[in-house]
Amino acid sequence: MMRILDRHKRDRFADFLFKGVSSFFALLIIVLMLFLFVVLAIESAPAIKAFGFKFIYSTDWNPVRASFGALPAIYGTIVLSAIAIVIAVPVSIGIAVFLTEMAPKKIRGPVGAAIELLASIPSIIYGMWGLFVFAPFLSAYVEPFLIENFGFLPLFRGTPLGIGMLPAGFILAIMIIPFISSVIRDVFLMVPPMLKESGYGMGATKFEVIWNIVIPFARSGIMGAVILGLGRALGETMAVTFMIGNSHDLSISLLDPATSISATLANEFTEAVDDIYLSGLVELGLILFAITFVVLALSKLMTMRFAPQKGRGKA
Amino acid sequence: MNDNNNHNDKIIIKGLNFYYGSKQALYNVTIAVKENEVTALIGPSGCGKTTFLRCLNRMHDLYAGNRYEGEIILDNANILDKGLDLIKLRSKIGMVFQKPTPFPMSVFDNIAFGLKLNGISKKSELAALVEKALKDSALWDEIKDRLNESALSLSGGQQQRLCIARAIAVQPDVILMDEPCSALDPVATAKIEDMMTELKRNYTVVIVTHNMQQAARVSEWTGFFMMGEVKEFDKTQKIFTTPSNQMTEDYITGRFG
Amino acid sequence: MSKRYLMRRVFNCAALSGSLLCAVFGIFFLFWILKDVFSSGIGAMDMAFFTELPSPPGVAGGGLANAIWGTVLITGMATVIGVPAGILAGTYLSEYGRKKRFASVVRFLCDILVSAPSIVIGIFVYAVLVKPFKGFSAVAGALALAIIMLPVVVRTAEEMLKLVPDATREAALALGAPHWKVTLQVVYRGAFRGIITGVMLAVARISGETAPLLFTSFNNAFWNSNITEPTASLTVTIFNYAMGPYDDWHAKAWGGAFIITFTVLFINILSRLLLRGRTGS
Ligand SMILES: Nc1ncnc2c1ncn2[C@@H]1O[C@H](COP(=O)(O)OP(=O)(O)O)[C@@H](O)[C@H]1O
Ligand SMILES: [Mg+2]
Numbered sequence: 018m019m020r021i022l023d024r025h026k027r028d029r030f031a032d033f034l035f036k037g038v039s040s041f042f043a044l045l046i047i048v049l050m051l052f053l054f055v056v057l058a059i060e061s062a063p064a065i066k067a068f069g070f071k072f073i074y075s076t077d078w079n080p081v082r083a084s085f086g087a088l089p090a091i092y093g094t095i096v097l098s099a100i101a102i103v104i105a106v107p108v109s110i111g112i113a114v115f116l117t118e119m120a121p122k123k124i125r126g127p128v129g130a131a132i133e134l135l136a137s138i139p140s141i142i143y144g145m146w147g148l149f150v151f152a153p154f155l156s157a158y159v160e161p162f163l164i165e166n167f168g169f170l171p172l173f174r175g176t177p178l179g180i181g182m183l184p185a186g187f188i189l190a191i192m193i194i195p196f197i198s199s200v201i202r203d204v205f206l207m208v209p210p211m212l213k214e215s216g217y218g219m220g221a222t223k224f225e226v227i228w229n230i231v232i233p234f235a236r237s238g239i240m241g242a243v244i245l246g247l248g249r250a251l252g253e254t255m256a257v258t259f260m261i262g263n264s265h266d267l268s269i270s271l272l273d274p275a276t277s278i279s280a281t282l283a284n285e286f287t288e289a290v291d292d293i294y295l296s297g298l299v300e301l302g303l304i305l306f307a308i309t310f311v312v313l314a315l316s317k318l319m320t321m322r323f324a325p326q327k328g329r330g331k332a
Numbered sequence: 333m334n335d336n337n338n339h340n341d342k343i344i345i346k347g348l349n350f351y352y353g354s355k356q357a358l359y360n361v362t363i364a365v366k367e368n369e370v371t372a373l374i375g376p377s378g379c380g381k382t383t384f385l386r387c388l389n390r391m392h393d394l395y396a397g398n399r400y401e402g403e404i405i406l407d408n409a410n411i412l413d414k415g416l417d418l419i420k421l422r423s424k425i426g427m428v429f430q431k432p433t434p435f436p437m438s439v440f441d442n443i444a445f446g447l448k449l450n451g452i453s454k455k456s457e458l459a460a461l462v463e464k465a466l467k468d469s470a471l472w473d474e475i476k477d478r479l480n481e482s483a484l485s486l487s488g489g490q491q492q493r494l495c496i497a498r499a500i501a502v503q504p505d506v507i508l509m510d511e512p513c514s515a516l517d518p519v520a521t522a523k524i525e526d527m528m529t530e531l532k533r534n535y536t537v538v539i540v541t542h543n544m545q546q547a548a549r550v551s552e553w554t555g556f557f558m559m560g561e562v563k564e565f566d567k568t569q570k571i572f573t574t575p576s577n578q579m580t581e582d583y584i585t586g587r588f589g
Numbered sequence: 590m591s592k593r594y595l596m597r598r599v600f601n602c603a604a605l606s607g608s609l610l611c612a613v614f615g616i617f618f619l620f621w622i623l624k625d626v627f628s629s630g631i632g633a634m635d636m637a638f639f640t641e642l643p644s645p646p647g648v649a650g651g652g653l654a655n656a657i658w659g660t661v662l663i664t665g666m667a668t669v670i671g672v673p674a675g676i677l678a679g680t681y682l683s684e685y686g687r688k689k690r691f692a693s694v695v696r697f698l699c700d701i702l703v704s705a706p707s708i709v710i711g712i713f714v715y716a717v718l719v720k721p722f723k724g725f726s727a728v729a730g731a732l733a734l735a736i737i738m739l740p741v742v743v744r745t746a747e748e749m750l751k752l753v754p755d756a757t758r759e760a761a762l763a764l765g766a767p768h769w770k771v772t773l774q775v776v777y778r779g780a781f782r783g784i785i786t787g788v789m790l791a792v793a794r795i796s797g798e799t800a801p802l803l804f805t806s807f808n809n810a811f812w813n814s815n816i817t818e819p820t821a822s823l824t825v826t827i828f829n830y831a832m833g834p835y836d837d838w839h840a841k842a843w844g845g846a847f848i849i850t851f852t853v854l855f856i857n858i859l860s861r862l863l864l865r866g867r868t869g870s
Binding site for chain 1: 678698716
């Protein structure tokens with residue numbers, strides 16, 4: 018009897034301990050997030066004090082003269098992500114349609130897996146492949162064509178280098194396609210079958226059902242997926258660093274070398290010797306983190322209602 | 333109510349109300365469960381049988397918002413008391429669920445799990461007790477060669493009997509069964525019913541069943557639930573021959589909507 | 590009427606072929622990239638690649654043994670830090686905090702952290718570990734990678750634990766088992782394969798990370814097993830070599846890319862098979 022009583026006391030303590038420890042690690046996530054913001058803010062304080070808002074709208078980035086204008090990097094990040102989204106979204110929707118409505122059951126698994134494997138290839142591999150294989154290909158075949166036929170647009174002027182905003186954006190698009198398409202696919206799968214059947218029942222074609230019923234039903238989920246892709250694209254670093262050309266000169270042409278926040282950080286962080294330079298770079302990181310935080314939070318909020326309902330059932 | 337002095341009251345439920353959050357699921361349930369007999373609970377689905385059964389081992393405490401009122405007296409103590417040690421309570425009251433709930437481990441470990449909880453750790457002692465539990469549940473001959481296989485590889489009927497064996501291995505006083513045969517075929521059901529007659533020699537059994545014949549076959553006492561209330565509670569024989577409540581009669585004769 | 594019908598059919602056909610093309614587009618790039626990584630990288634695979642230090646620029650021969658070792662070291666340390674922390678936090682979410690507000694905040698932040706720019710994590714670790722202690726180190730790199738893998742592990746652990754039916758938990762509790770024993774001996778056991786798979790995927794992911802290592806573990810041309818010293822990693826070495834001017838470096842970089850890519854790919858495919866095996870049984 019004594020033994021049993023002891024056991025109960027021990028068990029209650031162990032229960033308490035185990036719950037405490039696991040709660041602690043859950044709390045750690047929140048603390049970590051807070052810390053990230055706080056530490057970045059502290060480290061970038063000198064730059065914020067020194068440059069104020071000029072940091073964001075000035076185009077002059079010259080570490081030697083301690084002049085730090087982040088506009089080229091911010092502009093590059095935004096344009097780059099926009100290019101990636103414009104390319105990736107239609108393709109991702111196409112893939113999701115293929116995987117949910119088109120493909121025979123047998124090949125859905127393998128095709129879906131192959132698309133998802135794109136996400137597993139490390140960023141640096143995309144970058145290296147882009148620089149050594151894709152850029153020469155672009156500069157030999159694609160960019161001369163663009164310049165010749167669309168050169169009247171300022172967007173497509175310049176020399177066919179194979180690196181720059183457009184090539185980097187294209188690679189980025191391939192990298193975010195698996196993320197966008199897998200969310201859209203999940204959202205499509207949440208469309209009630211009865212809704213679709215009522216469309217088919219009226220004699221609609223498959224395309225008409227998808228266009229008029231599935232996509233409108235899934236609209237906010239698709240938006241969420243797109244924004245998730247945007248969040249990914251904004252912060253992507255290594256592939257961009259290889260492909261963008263790393264130039265702080267602002268240019269309207271998508272074929273000219275440019276830079277992005279992440280590429281600037283990857284290239285210059287270890288070279289930054291003076292404190293103000295480093296602080297400026299950290300401020301760039303803070304801006305990037307803040308933007309992606311907001312974008313990703315938005316995406317999460319938009320896809321939340323499509324999450325498969327995993328209510329707790331009773332036995 | 334003539335010969336109920338043969339057996340003592342094992343559990344006395346007095347004025348039990350139960351709430352899922354703001355939704356009341358049981359109304360003023362008052363019955364007494366007799367020691368070493370089988371008590372069957374019948375009634376249309378959704379009437380609160382499962383809810384009642386899960387009050388008896390305080391399973392509802394796992395989820396926030398659930399609330400009890402009234403008394404459930406087991407061995408002279410109210411098990412609804414706030415400070416009650418649930419672990420101790422549950423080692424006294426075993427439970428078998430509607431669907432088999434094998435643990436993701438070997439057949440042997442499934443049964444040894446509860447024994448180890450009670451401090452039994454010697455290999456030989458464990459082996460002997462596991463064998464005894466399996467023999468008591470008539471499972472030994474069927475699976476004595478498969479003790480080290482995953483319990484998930486057994487058939488549904490075997491899994492359910494394993495769960496019963498697991499529950500009786502720790503020698504509880506009371507065994508609660510929530511439609512233990514509803515997921516099983518007739519042959520497996522017959523085996524479990526046979527077990528039940530054995531079980532009541534040593535245990536007090538409360539069984540929820542959807543199957544009226546089953547209730548009639550295995551139980552001494554029957555409670556008829558409807559909409560969260562106990563409409564009638566009496567000797568099984570009485571309930572099935574001369575029920576005093578019109579609703580009970582309608583239900584057991586199948587005239588029920 | 591029938592012309593309109595024909596148009597609808599044609600349109601339908603065109604749109605559906607479009608979706609097929611999209612899938613082909615994705616798969617095409619997967620295989621194009623893999624083909625080049627394979628054909629350019631396989632040439633660098635020899636004994637020396639795995640056993641020798643890098644030779645000076647322009648000099649043929651040598652290997653990336655130090656970088657391979659560094660990646661194993663840093664990834665290993667990150668796993669040791671990140672996995673237990675992640676599993677415990679995931680345990681909280683699945684076993685204690687299902688309907689709690691606190692838990693949904695944690696979930697929300699995890700999902701953001703999963704997609705947050707990894708280079709920012711690098712800056713963070715630089716600020717808290719490298720700058721105060723005046724030096725790049727393997728520990729700093731490992732901490733950065735641990736932070737990156739943490740939310741991945743938390744969420745997969747939670748998902749996998751939730752796959753264990755509640756009835757199984759209740760059955761164990763009904764035997765009088767305390768909550769912690771139910772979790773440790775029943776729930777973990779049921780979710781074991783899923784969690785292992787999740788951990789494998791997380792390890793694969795961090796072993797390919799470059800950005801967070803650039804200014805934490807930095808680089809090192811020599812052997813290093815002191816975890817407070819700068820340490821080479823395959824990915825950072827690939828970055829430096831690929832950006833450098835020498836053909837020999839490029840060949841080495843492709844070799845590194847070969848190893849990383851196919852290791853990561855192998856782990857991904859393996860874990861898929863493992864998970865499928867489970868749902869099949
Ligand atoms: N977890 C729960 N939360 C809220 N209501 C519940 C829950 N479980 C059961 N109920 C409700 O309680 C009533 C009784 O259910 P239950 O005890 O499962 O009935 P039975 O087992 O007799 O079929 C039903 O109306 C059911 O909808
Ligand atoms: Mg029920």
